[in-house]
Amino acid sequence: MSEITVKILKSRKIINSKERLSLGPVYQDHDLVACTQYGTPLNPANVRRSFNKLIELA
Structure with missing residues (x-):
């Protein structure tokens, strides 16, 4: 994978972690990026x- 792809996936993983914290027990952690x-x-x-x-649209 390209370096930019890895950066994007890592940033998405951080966003998922924040959502998990904000939703608490409602969030189902399957360790997914998408x-x-x-x-x-x-x-x-x-x-x-x-x-x-x-x-x-394109």
């Missing part, structure tokens, strides 16, 4: 929908 605001895995259909919307 997850919902509650720590749960992303739904592939939602990711695809968001990605397709970005493609249309």
Whole structure:
């Protein structure tokens, strides 16, 4: 992976840690980098929908 990719992933991990602290027991820690605001895995259909919307906007 490129250095910039590693930096972005590390910064996302920090954001997840802050969300985990702010939500307390509601946050489900699955040790994911790409997850919902509650720590749960992303739904592939939602990711695809968001990605397709970005493609249309581009």
